Amino acid sequence: MNQFDKIQTTIASLRFITKTEEINLTEAFSRILQEDVVADINMPPFDKSAMDGYACRFEDVGQPMRMLEIISAGSVPSKKIGENECSKIMTGAAVPEGADCVFKVEDSTQLEDGKVICTNPKTAKNICYLGEDYKTGEILISKRTKINESHLAVLAGAGYSRVKVSSLPKVALVTTGSELVEPDQVPPPGKIRNSNASQVSAQLKKMGIEVNYLGLAADDYQKLSDLVSSAFEKFDILIFTGGASVGDFDFIPHILKEQNFTVLWERSGLKPGNPITVAQKENKYCIGLSGNPVSSLVQFEFIAKPLLYRLMNCDIKPRKIKASMASNFHRKKADRIAVIPVKINNEGEVETIPFHGSAHINSLVLANALIEVPVGQLEIQKGDFVYVRPI
Numbered sequence: 001m002n003q004f005d006k007i008q009t010t011i012a013s014l015r016f017i018t019k020t021e022e023i024n025l026t027e028a029f030s031r032i033l034q035e036d037v038v039a040d041i042n043m044p045p046f047d048k049s050a051m052d053g054y055a056c057r058f059e060d061v062g063q064p065m066r067m068l069e070i071i072s073a074g075s076v077p078s079k080k081i082g083e084n085e086c087s088k089i090m091t092g093a094a095v096p097e098g099a100d101c102v103f104k105v106e107d108s109t110q111l112e113d114g115k116v117i118c119t120n121p122k123t124a125k126n127i128c129y130l131g132e133d134y135k136t137g138e139i140l141i142s143k144r145t146k147i148n149e150s151h152l153a154v155l156a157g158a159g160y161s162r163v164k165v166s167s168l169p170k171v172a173l174v175t176t177g178s179e180l181v182e183p184d185q186v187p188p189p190g191k192i193r194n195s196n197a198s199q200v201s202a203q204l205k206k207m208g209i210e211v212n213y214l215g216l217a218a219d220d221y222q223k224l225s226d227l228v229s230s231a232f233e234k235f236d237i238l239i240f241t242g243g244a245s246v247g248d249f250d251f252i253p254h255i256l257k258e259q260n261f262t263v264l265w266e267r268s269g270l271k272p273g274n275p276i277t278v279a280q281k282e283n284k285y286c287i288g289l290s291g292n293p294v295s296s297l298v299q300f301e302f303i304a305k306p307l308l309y310r311l312m313n314c315d316i317k318p319r320k321i322k323a324s325m326a327s328n329f330h331r332k333k334a335d336r337i338a339v340i341p342v343k344i345n346n347e348g349e350v351e352t353i354p355f356h357g358s359a360h361i362n363s364l365v366l367a368n369a370l371i372e373v374p375v376g377q378l379e380i381q382k383g384d385f386v387y388v389r390p391i
């Protein structure tokens, strides 16, 4: 089993850390459902007209029909349809007893004597039948689903004005590195601007998690150590970028070990993004991402994201699409899984883009997906199918 597979297996075995809370439906977008959503009524709850038209007996189509009443949506029909009878009916209204067909207004003619006739002998029945979408007691959405816009519609339809979801973990972010200045500064010699804070915050936001950004931290052992201990008094998860490798000032792994954290992984097996520090102490987790912005992005996508979803008891798998390569791909070493930014073009093919590795964040401006090249594979030929992960 390669290193990345081992990480995935461990993630799948971790216990979730969040509690369940009940919130208003209006707040539930992007949250993780912690109950099965069960239908309390049939949908539709009655035989419902799919068209504005006339409800009648199908066998009477082609015959002049006497009109009994007008049935609006929301009302209850009061007259039973008999032979050569119809009622005018609106879309969404309940089909009256005796009728098994609704012909459209466009397929009708009013006769001089006030009767109505259907002019289309091939009319469809145009009825949405009671319970055809779902039946009372059916599970509509499973527990552990991340709630999207359609789930909200289903929740509303099933009467869930309050929803049981995972509480959100309290997440803090620190970007480390004495070379960093914030984006509003012009970097003096030897310094660079902090790209990672914005990127990681947005990656968390996409997951529905609001982050507490604690700012820049210099590579100072004691200050970083104090920061770790004070952060864990308030937060469940502390994310760092930078300082995860083996340089003289890469302190994060040492500090965590010193504070009795168990380091789960120090290597991801991914390229870019090999040095990573993920550590655990009971229900607290520290995720030390690489300082290089592309490495940080890849590590978040492939490791931090599934880890956080797991800790929130969410059943979500990365979306992978199979698409063919628009050109050849070649790499020199195949000891790690390569994660390559690519562009899915308008023909649905995978185009490679200029990419120099872990620091080349501006190449991602052109990318809309990532591909994984397995360990041991040096080449991909034009026309070969690969799995792409949209970002």
Ligand SMILES: Nc1nc2c(c(=O)[nH]1)N[C@H]1C(S)=C(S)[C@@H](COP(=O)(O)OP(=O)(O)OC[C@H]3O[C@@H](n4cnc5c(N)ncnc54)[C@H](O)[C@@H]3O)O[C@H]1N2
Binding pocket: 175, 176, 177, 179, 180, 192, 193, 194, 195, 196, 197, 241, 242, 243, 244, 245, 246, 247, 250, 272, 273, 274, 275, 289, 290, 291, 292, 293, 295, 358
């Ligand atoms: N002897 C070894 N050296 C390195 C190894 C190794 O295996 N042995 N791995 C290399 C790889 S691969 C990577 S990736 C980096 C990871 O290093 P760190 O995670 O410790 O990150 P830093 O050293 O702090 O920074 C790396 C790079 O990224 C820039 N950076 C840092 N933070 C930010 C930020 N917030 N925004 C923009 N850019 C940032 C930083 O200036 C460095 O240039 O280690 C290699 N070394």
Ligand code: MOO
Binding pocket: 270, 271, 272, 273, 274, 275, 290, 292, 295, 357, 358, 359
């Ligand atoms: O793992 Mo590093 O991110 O290759 O540059």
